[in-house]
Amino acid sequence: MDRQRCRTLKVLENRPVGQSEPASRFFELVLEWPGWSRWTPGQFVMVRPDWGAELTWARPFSICRADERGLVVFYQVVGRGTERLARVAPGEEIAVWGPLGRGFAVEEDTPTLLLAGGIGVAPFVGYALAHPAPEKLHLVFGHREPLARYPFAAFPAPVAKENWHEQNPGDLQSFLARVREQVAAHAASGLVLACGPLPFLRAVQAMARDTGARAQISLENRMACGVGACLGCVTPDADGHRVQVCTHGPVFWSDAVNLDPEKPS
Amino acid sequence: MSAPDLSVRLPGLTLKNPVLTASGTFGYGLEFSVYGDLASLGGFVLKGMSLAPREGNPMPRVAETACGMLNAVGLQNVGAEAVIREKLPRLPWRETAVVANLYATSADEFGELAVLLAARPEIAALEVNISCPNVRHGGAAFGQDPEQAGLVTRAVKDRAGKTPVIVKLSPNVTDIAAIARAAADNGADMLSCINTLTGMAVDLERRTPRLANVFGGLSGPAIKPVALRCVHQVRRAVDLPVIGVGGIACARDVLEFILVGAHAVQIGTANFTRPDTAFRLPGEIAALMDKLGIQSLDELRGTLKA
Ligand SMILES: Cc1cc2nc3c(=O)[nH]c(=O)nc-3n(C[C@H](O)[C@H](O)[C@H](O)COP(=O)(O)O)c2cc1C
Ligand code: FES
Numbered sequence: 001m002d003r004q005r006c007r008t009l010k011v012l013e014n015r016p017v018g019q020s021e022p023a024s025r026f027f028e029l030v031l032e033w034p035g036w037s038r039w040t041p042g043q044f045v046m047v048r049p050d051w052g053a054e055l056t057w058a059r060p061f062s063i064c065r066a067d068e069r070g071l072v073v074f075y076q077v078v079g080r081g082t083e084r085l086a087r088v089a090p091g092e093e094i095a096v097w098g099p100l101g102r103g104f105a106v107e108e109d110t111p112t113l114l115l116a117g118g119i120g121v122a123p124f125v126g127y128a129l130a131h132p133a134p135e136k137l138h139l140v141f142g143h144r145e146p147l148a149r150y151p152f153a154a155f156p157a158p159v160a161k162e163n164w165h166e167q168n169p170g171d172l173q174s175f176l177a178r179v180r181e182q183v184a185a186h187a188a189s190g191l192v193l194a195c196g197p198l199p200f201l202r203a204v205q206a207m208a209r210d211t212g213a214r215a216q217i218s219l220e221n222r223m224a225c226g227v228g229a230c231l232g233c234v235t236p237d238a239d240g241h242r243v244q245v246c247t248h249g250p251v252f253w254s255d256a257v258n259l260d261p262e263k264p265s
Numbered sequence: 266m267s268a269p270d271l272s273v274r275l276p277g278l279t280l281k282n283p284v285l286t287a288s289g290t291f292g293y294g295l296e297f298s299v300y301g302d303l304a305s306l307g308g309f310v311l312k313g314m315s316l317a318p319r320e321g322n323p324m325p326r327v328a329e330t331a332c333g334m335l336n337a338v339g340l341q342n343v344g345a346e347a348v349i350r351e352k353l354p355r356l357p358w359r360e361t362a363v364v365a366n367l368y369a370t371s372a373d374e375f376g377e378l379a380v381l382l383a384a385r386p387e388i389a390a391l392e393v394n395i396s397c398p399n400v401r402h403g404g405a406a407f408g409q410d411p412e413q414a415g416l417v418t419r420a421v422k423d424r425a426g427k428t429p430v431i432v433k434l435s436p437n438v439t440d441i442a443a444i445a446r447a448a449a450d451n452g453a454d455m456l457s458c459i460n461t462l463t464g465m466a467v468d469l470e471r472r473t474p475r476l477a478n479v480f481g482g483l484s485g486p487a488i489k490p491v492a493l494r495c496v497h498q499v500r501r502a503v504d505l506p507v508i509g510v511g512g513i514a515c516a517r518d519v520l521e522f523i524l525v526g527a528h529a530v531q532i533g534t535a536n537f538t539r540p541d542t543a544f545r546l547p548g549e550i551a552a553l554m555d556k557l558g559i560q561s562l563d564e565l566r567g568t569l570k571a
Contacts, residue, residue: 005299005300005540006300006539006540006541048538048539053332053485053486053514054331054332055329056329056330056332056333056334056485056486056534056537056538057329057334057537057538058537058538058539095539097300097539097540221324222325222327224327224329224334224336224537225290225536225537225540226540227292227296227297227300227540228292228296229290229291229292229296229297229312229536229537230289230290230327230336230338230537231289231312231321231326231338231341232325232326232327232336232338233327234321234324234326234341235324240320241320242320242321242341247296
């Protein structure tokens with residue numbers, strides 16, 4: 001068994017992506033290669049800079065890519081943790097444990113639809129790079145910020161990709177209509193994978209239910225430990241049992257989880 | 266100078282070192298076995314278990330706070346029988362102390378749990394949780410009333426046979442010494458303190474509580490001063506070994522609790538901060554003792570000049 005799964009890794013790069021006005025809040029963090037023997041796209045890492053006692057938890061990030069160049073995650077500055085992370089300089093060392101959880105299914109011969117909302121595009125970069133038949137992949141990407149702030153250009157050429165920039169009211173509906181069309185097109189013999197904000201995942205879940213498509217969705221619940229111990233990240237499964245997203249997911253078959261808001265019991 | 270002696274002798278139980286992990290922060294141990302050798306710990310306390318499975322409280326159940334966190338997990342667990350069947354056989358119980366943490370809503374139910382768990386060779390001790398702030402029945406209610414605390418302690422002790430009984434105290438009381446005395450008078454072999462402090466956090470923009478349960482239990486470095494105070498008071502009130510819990514994150518914290526009179530400690534929230542925290546501690550404690558010229562924990566224990 002690999003006993004070295006919590007490592008202290010050196011930061012190689014940590015810089016905003018697509019810098020322009022107003023300042024980009026999207027960052028690419030490159031860490032030295034952790035020497036993993038294997039990982040699956042869709043898995044995540046817990047990351048904790050040496051930021052002192054005030055911020056108690058590490059932060060979970062999906063793995064964007066991992067190769068000899070290093071371990072790469074994309075993140076958006078949204079709160080105290082990511083604000084502090086954005087200030088970490090190259091050369092500093094941070095604690096990293098992973099790869100954690102269950103990643104996306106890879107089916108070589110199956111046309112696979114990648115549905116990404118916002119920063120949810122990150123794990124699909126590694127997915128596409130590792131896929132044995134990238135020409136089978138079709139990415140539909142919806143985003144609010146300028147395209148240059150996301151790792152959209154990093155997809156290998158054989159991947160069919162389209163992006164939908166949400167700027168005006170109504171754009172979201174056109175994007176969702178396109179998503180629905182593609183889910184339906186992949187329903188009979190394809191595979192649908194989705195990563196993005198919860199309302200988007202709910203929509204994809206409903207489309208998969210309606211069309212009978214096989215779909216997987218990646219959840220991003222609040223996490224304290226990332227290893228299944230704190231029971232803080234749970235989501236109800238199809239039978240109503242609360243299961244840990246960090247170990248049973250973060251990627252679930254869409255009919256295996258209930259994404260409706262929980263009512264207090 | 267020879268390597269410092271980290272062993273701890275407790276009633277019915279000897280630990281190779283004073284580092285245990287706290288209930289609810291270390292799963293069933295197995296979750297952490299890739300981050301270190303479970304057998305290198307003094308012991309670990311299993312997630313709180315009840316007779317019947319419990320689904321716990323709705324989400325969100327955890328919130329990060331300054332130097333700590335709130336949780337309102339509400340004792341979600343698979344039930345004692347499933348723990349016995351599925352988890353215990355996989356634990357390295359011959360090499361380290363596996364402690365069962367018990368939760369029930371009546372003294373009778375506590376007794377039933379004690380019968381089930383004390384019969385298991387894998388279980389080195391029972392820890393009675395009369396201090397959980399996140400459940401509506403039982404939980405902290407038992408830990409806030411000396412009479413109830415005494416009844417529950419007695420119910421467990423009478424059915425535990427030779428298995429030592431640890432009673433886990435709540436800081437959410439006016440007089441923790443009174444509860445400690447009640448537990449001691451009713452057969453507790455040891456006490457652990459503390460469980461979490463009741464607290465809350467709110468979201469100003471949304472005008473909502475951060476936990477679905479509104480209240481939760483505060484843990485982490487923020488509560489260490491409270492835990493030290495409780496250990497100090499309890500040690501003065503009763504002549505039982507105390508296991509210190511609350512905000513312990515490094516070797517210095519551990520030795521501070523020993524100085525105040527604790528026999529051993531439990532590491533809780535620090536397991537989330539870094540999953541190998543507990544595994545690194547025995548070595549770091551030995552190094553710090555070496556530096557301070559302390560040969561054994563016995564030599565340090567309870568020597569606070571106060
Ligand atoms: C997420 C979480 C779950 C917990 N579950 C239990 C439990 O099931 N039984 C129990 O006796 N204490 C439970 N506790 C309390 C801890 O065991 C410990 O007493 C407390 O967290 C203080 O220690 P710390 O500051 O090192 O975390 C839990 C604490 C946390 C943070
Ligand atoms: S984050 Fe702790 S159980 Fe999933």
